[in-house]
Amino acid sequence: MRVTIDLDKCIMAGECVYNHPWLYEFNDENQASVKVALLTTDDQKLAARQSREVCPSGAIQLHDN
Amino acid sequence: MGALANEIDPREFDSPGYQKDPFPLYKRLRDHHPLFRDRFHNRWLISRYDDVNAAFQDNESFDRALYKVDGPYEFGSSHVFGPNILEYGNSDRHRWLRNIIAGQFVGQGLVSFIPFIEKIAGELLEDCMGDGEVELVSRFSNQFPIRVISNILGLPRADEERFVGWYQALIAGLGFGGEHLARGIAARNEMWKYLEPIIEERLRNPGEDLLSKIAVAELDGQRMSMDEVKGFIALLLAAGGDTTDKAIANMWYHMLYTRPDQFEDVKKDPSLWENVFAEMMRYDAVVHVQSRYTTREVVMHNRVIPERSLVILLLGSGNRDERVFANPDTFDIHRTDMHMGRENRSARYKDKLPGHLGFGVGQHFCMGYAMARQEAVIACTRMMEVMKNPRPKFATHEGISSPNIDSGGFRSPQELWIEFDG
Numbered sequence: 001m002r003v004t005i006d007l008d009k010c011i012m013a014g015e016c017v018y019n020h021p022w023l024y025e026f027n028d029e030n031q032a033s034v035k036v037a038l039l040t041t042d043d044q045k046l047a048a049r050q051s052r053e054v055c056p057s058g059a060i061q062l063h064d065n
Numbered sequence: 066m067g068a069l070a071n072e073i074d075p076r077e078f079d080s081p082g083y084q085k086d087p088f089p090l091y092k093r094l095r096d097h098h099p100l101f102r103d104r105f106h107n108r109w110l111i112s113r114y115d116d117v118n119a120a121f122q123d124n125e126s127f128d129r130a131l132y133k134v135d136g137p138y139e140f141g142s143s144h145v146f147g148p149n150i151l152e153y154g155n156s157d158r159h160r161w162l163r164n165i166i167a168g169q170f171v172g173q174g175l176v177s178f179i180p181f182i183e184k185i186a187g188e189l190l191e192d193c194m195g196d197g198e199v200e201l202v203s204r205f206s207n208q209f210p211i212r213v214i215s216n217i218l219g220l221p222r223a224d225e226e227r228f229v230g231w232y233q234a235l236i237a238g239l240g241f242g243g244e245h246l247a248r249g250i251a252a253r254n255e256m257w258k259y260l261e262p263i264i265e266e267r268l269r270n271p272g273e274d275l276l277s278k279i280a281v282a283e284l285d286g287q288r289m290s291m292d293e294v295k296g297f298i299a300l301l302l303a304a305g306g307d308t309t310d311k312a313i314a315n316m317w318y319h320m321l322y323t324r325p326d327q328f329e330d331v332k333k334d335p336s337l338w339e340n341v342f343a344e345m346m347r348y349d350a351v352v353h354v355q356s357r358y359t360t361r362e363v364v365m366h367n368r369v370i371p372e373r374s375l376v377i378l379l380l381g382s383g384n385r386d387e388r389v390f391a392n393p394d395t396f397d398i399h400r401t402d403m404h405m406g407r408e409n410r411s412a413r414y415k416d417k418l419p420g421h422l423g424f425g426v427g428q429h430f431c432m433g434y435a436m437a438r439q440e441a442v443i444a445c446t447r448m449m450e451v452m453k454n455p456r457p458k459f460a461t462h463e464g465i466s467s468p469n470i471d472s473g474g475f476r477s478p479q480e481l482w483i484e485f486d487g
Contacts, residue, residue, distance in 0.1 A: 014411025015171055018428055019164050030413045053168030056175075056407070056435060 001039040002063040003048050005032055009059035016051045016060060023047060032059075071097040075105035085466050087353065088394065091382035100366040108375040114386035114422065116365065117378045118412060120357060121426035127357035127376065129429050130154030155428055162289075162297070163432065165282040169217070169275055170436050178217060182440055185212050186447045194451050198458055201481040205448075206313040207233065210440055211306035218298065219274025220263070228302065231256045235299065236307045256302075257295045264294055275301075309437045311351045311477035313444050316341050318465060318478045319348070321457040323396045330398070331449075338445045340398040342438055343405040346384075346423030348396045349465055351475050353381025355425055380422035389419055408434050458482035 003023065005016075016024040016032055023044075027033045039045055052060040071093060077083055083090055094101055094112040101110040111117055120127050168174045186209060193204040211232045212225055220228065231252040238249015264280055271277035280294055289297070320328040320341060331337045355378045363370040370376060385393040391402055398405075404418040410430040412420055424431035431437070449455070459482060467476040 011407075011409065012411055012413040012415060013171075013409045014413065015167065018410055018430070019160065019167055026411070026413070030411075047164075050164050050168060052172075053174060054164070054172040056172055058173060 001045050001048060002037070002065070003034045003039065003051075004061045004063065005034060006059045006061060007031055009057045011057045011059075013056050015054045015056060019054055020047050020051045023051065073098060073101065075103045078103070078106065085464070087381065088385060091379060091385060094379070095382060095386060100368055100370070102368075108377055109370050110377045110379055111365070112379040112382040114383040114389040114419070117380050117383035117422055118426055120376065120378055121355075121422075121429075122412070124155050124428055126359060126361055126363045128154045128360050129159075129357060159428075165279060166275060167432065169278070170433055175435055175439065178213070178436070179439065179443070181216060182213055182443050183447070185209065185216065186444050190447055190451050197487055198482060198484045201317055201483055202314050202478065203480075205444070206310045209313065209444055210309040211302060213440060214301055214305040217274070218276040218301070219267075219272060220276070224259075227259070228256075232302050232306050235303050253299055256299065260295055260298060261291070264291065305433050305436070307475060308351050308431075309433070309440050311475050312342070312345065312437060312441050314477045314481055315345050315349065315351065315465060316441060316445055317483065318462070318481055319345055319396055321455075321481070321483065322462050322464075324398070327396075327398050335446045335449050337398055338442045339438070340400075340405045341445070342441050343403065343408075343421060344396060344398050344400060346408075347390070347403060347421035348384070349476060350381060350384065350421070350423030351477065352423070353467075353476065354379060355429070380425065383422045407438060410434070452483065452485035453487065455483050455485045458484040
């Protein structure tokens with residue numbers, strides 16, 4: 001599974017960064033970015049789904065390949 | 066005079082004058098003692114916007130809980146709530162607990178509750194709007210958020226009145242102590258006894274409700290203990306109810322008494338309730354104080370705060386910091402120097418404006434921030450629809466106060482009478 005962020009939608013809420021700091025961080029321009037390229041374990045995928053749920057702007061996208 | 070005039074006697078923090086109007090003392094702290102060592106209460110106080118904001122974001126130096134050498138934590142709410150998320154400091158367990166329910170309160174899940182929030186607001190208003198006048202606190206704001214949260218948990222609607230009663234007793238216990246505290250704990254025990262079979266039932270047959278989600282959530286194959294689930298529910302009822310309840314009363318208070326001129330703008334454009342919410346959270350938020358413990362020595366304003374010190378983050382003062390906001394002591398819903406829209410946990414905004422500190426910032430940012438704004442704005446908007454020409458019943462009001470502001474007492478008017486045309 002891969003995770004991408006639609007930066008036009010992103011409102012910099014920070015929910016992904018604070019709830020799942022191993023997966024997301026703020027970059028130098030204060031925008032959320034993904035730290036882990038490929039998610040392989042079930043725990044990682046569960047966390048990715050949680051992060052999509054918690055994103056207030058719907059900016060997080062999950063891709064199965 | 067001179068320097069001595071600006072000395073602060075820490076007993077001022079216990080005075081009735083400070084509980085009523087803390088802002089002059091906040092300003093003296095910001096201007097003359099941006100890091101104040103309060104030897105009398107054995108704590109440190111931070112009062113400027115930038116310092117409070119930075120401390121909220123510095124998890125390496127400040128923890129929500131004080132961890133003792135021998136393991137257990139120490140924090141002041143478990144005697145009322147039982148073991149709960151607030152006790153777990155900056156730990157992974159805290160983050161896990163938060164993740165279980167964050168999606169419901171913050172993200173897309175919130176949208177599904179809106180019809181529900183509307184419905185409960187409508188029911189309550191129908192019940193209390195018949196007489197051309199209403200006491201807002203007891204008849205509406207005190208009941209509204211608690212009914213919303215108990216429904217989100219999927220608790221039986223027939224028992225809602227009992228929850229309102231338990232909730233009010235719990236809150237009075239936290240705010241006032243003494244015999245109120247004894248009644249609060251009795252209410253909690255009654256509530257827990259009532260909840261136990263419901264929790265067991267949800268464990269056997271989990272549904273889509275929040276209580277089921279909390280009961281069956283797992284971390285490394287482990288579920289929460291029964292005590293933890295009950296503590297979590299007690300906290301949600303109290304934290305999810307009390308703060309929003311008081312926010313609604315505060316918004317109306319400021320429109321009726323502080324800025325009746327700007328209330329005219331809101332009557333013409335009810336979407337401005339969003340701005341009223343933001344400015345209320347800056348000007349005189351429900352909660353003024355958060356506490357932290359230092360996990361290491363912290364250097365600030367050329368002084369050293371030792372490790373394991375209690376540090377009070379005076380967000381109520383940071384919100385009035387003239388270094389950040391122009392005319393900070395003026396309530397202004399048209400402010401252009403603050404982010405007036407929905408709050409961000411990161412304190413970062415695309416409009417690059419500073420936000421208010423009323424929900425905190427960072428790891429321990431208020432979980433219910435989006436829910437609170439949503440509930441408050443919906444409630445106020447609905448009220449404007451059913452009340453024609455709303456106005457204060459009494460020409461003067463004793464104002465907003467707090468039972469004990471710097472130990473977390475919530476600020477709100479005790480009563481708020483509104484008169485309106487049929």
